[in-house]
Amino acid sequence: MNRLLNIILFTFLLIAFTDCDDTVVQEVDNRTIPDSNVSFSKNISPIFELKCNSCHGNGKTEAGLNLTSPAYFVDGIIVVPGEPDNSVLVWTIEWKAGFPSMPPPDYSVPLTSEQIRGVKTWITEGAKDN
Numbered sequence: 001m002n003r004l005l006n007i008i009l010f011t012f013l014l015i016a017f018t019d020c021d022d023t024v025v026q027e028v029d030n031r032t033i034p035d036s037n038v039s040f041s042k043n044i045s046p047i048f049e050l051k052c053n054s055c056h057g058n059g060k061t062e063a064g065l066n067l068t069s070p071a072y073f074v075d076g077i078i079v080v081p082g083e084p085d086n087s088v089l090v091w092t093i094e095w096k097a098g099f100p101s102m103p104p105p106d107y108s109v110p111l112t113s114e115q116i117r118g119v120k121t122w123i124t125e126g127a128k129d130n
């Protein structure tokens with residue numbers, strides 16, 4: 001009997017936590033990003049926090065890359081200000097052949113097209129720490 005209760009409790013907790021995660025992802029995925037004046041702190045950082053920074057920021061810097069502040073990754077290679085189509089970061093989030101797909105496919109779903117457009121607009125506008 002005790003064991004059954006444990007299983008029920010465990011299942012409940014599992015569902016509660018999974019649900020919670022999904023809600024946060026959906027909330028961020030549903031946000032619209034403006035066509036101009038894209039802000040790093042308001043529009044881009046929440047996406048990176050959710051989908052990138054467990055590996056590129058908060059305690060871990062895979063490939064030596066820290067995405068918590070533009071100061072760390074707007075370097076003329078990972079991000080070329082004004083040139084999204086020449087920025088390695090864009091190739092990775094578009095899952096372009098020959099580059100590591102980010103976030104890694106076994107870890108998470110890709111960014112939404114709205115999020116990719118937002119990142120590109122932010123880079124086009126100068127990749128500012130705004």
Ligand code: HEC
Binds near residue numbers: 102
């Ligand atoms: C689960 C961990 C993980 C997550 C989440 C993740 N990355 Fe990565 N990232 C890596 C690893 C590992 C590498 C190195 C892969 C390689 O070189 O094959 C890497 C490499 C990169 C590179 C290439 C760096 C270089 O110098 O070539 C970029 C750009 C990048 N990630 C961006 C992102 C972005 C943007 C996100 C979120 C949308 C993200 N990553 C999410 C683990 C992760």
